[in-house]
Amino acid sequence: MTETAWIDLALVSARPQAMGALLRYFRNLDQAEEAFQEACIRALKTWPRTGPPRDAAAWLIFVGRNSGIDQVRRRSRETALPPEELLSDLEDREGELADRLDGSHYRDDILRLLFVCSNPALPATQQIALALRIVSGLSVRQIARAFLVSDAAMEQRITRAKARVAAAGIPFETPDAADRAERLAAVATMIYLVFNEGYSAMNGPEGVSADVCDEAIRLSRLLLRLFPAEPEIMGLTALLLLQHSRARARFDADGAIVLLDDQDRRLWSRPMITEALAMIDKAMRHRRPGPYQIQAAIAALHARAKSPEETDWQEIDLLYRALERLQPSPVVTLNRAVAVSKREGPEAALALVEPLGDRLSGYFYYHGLRGALLKQIGRRSEARVAFDRAIALATNAAEAAYIRMQLDRLDGEAAPAVVAEEEQ
């Protein structure tokens, strides 16, 4: 590993903590970011000469604070009087280097930073973009590429998100237990959203969206280190690891979707599965089941099966039932229908799926699954209508291509004929 690569890694891993502390000092996201950037620039100049500091985050917080104060002073000379509340508690210098990571601030700083990005007032797309920018430190360009939008559009999304955060006010009071639990839940949701965004964009530019999934896992582990006794955070971490463990098997060499049943299970990442299973084991001891733990348990049953035939669909059905009770949603029922189709056949599954129509009529997977079930039963013309609907709702090329393949099989037509038909 080269020296700058080592420094980059140290900066990345110290970032959430340093940014969290700087946000507490400056009470302003832009200022905290600027101060952190400044500290990173100095680190890149200084560390190759001095070697790594014992505590990278503390170093960055100290240097960032001082540079931030300098900037506030510089600006204040250019403009009006310094805002007193900004400077008053920033005077202490070296002494505060001991404003340490293991201090009581540390956990709430990071949670606050994560929570700012998880503010329920922000739409999901803005939460995701803000978290990747502010907490993970991905560049606007990297985030834009992962989500297939222009740099300018992503820049604007992040700017809007910051404006909303500023308008909503950043909560600086030390949270009580109830606040903390609420923040924790919001942050878990945000991390899940980040992961899903990366997961569903996986067939985008090579590797970029996988990085987003890695980031979500990193954030989830970070959250678990802060709250080591929360079974739902263990469940979340396990769930993300299990989903991501299949990343290499989800698409074939041409970028086409490979369904779970058809995946080459040797391509699944064993280290991720091992870690996730250990995490589920830990969570279960608490006897406090929750949606993430149940979803992780379902994913674990797939991970444990050496072949699709060995999958314990009965247990998966039961777990989805438990999830339906805990968090009723037509999407959960739709997922359970897959388990039902494996155990009881396509008719039983279709009976479960049909009533979801009015709530899921705009959902790609609803029409995709319905089409597949109709096809299995031999109701071909209805299957065709469902597949056509699914294609219209596909959010990316791989999804559409997969359904087209289903249609081709249905019609017994060769793929080029369909393409030609479409181009007319």
Next chain:
Amino acid sequence: MLYAVLCYNDESVTSAWSKEEDDKVMRDLTAVQRKYVEAGKLGPVARLLPTTAATTLRHGAGETIVIDGPFAETKEQLLGFYLIDCGSLDEALDFARELSIANPSAGSYEIRPLALYKPGEFPS
């Protein structure tokens, strides 16, 4: 003389390694290990899962308590370790509990699943 060589690093850094970086480190380490395995000097090699996967059993006044997370006290020192093959965390905890009963002086057992295990070739 048998020596245990214990590896310490900042896991927030090592877990930020990309797969390529991780693979490279493991390859380079394996090259070093191979030399010592061939000389018949190297026994088991293990890589532990992150501390987020750890559970700690603490032995207090006549009872044991289970804490999520790694062992975090600095006033106690690492004195030994076991490798045990268990079907579940509960089974591993039962083993640790038995140990703590057999050795009633206060102390802690951190239970950490392994990410990787190479038995090595140790001459008897």
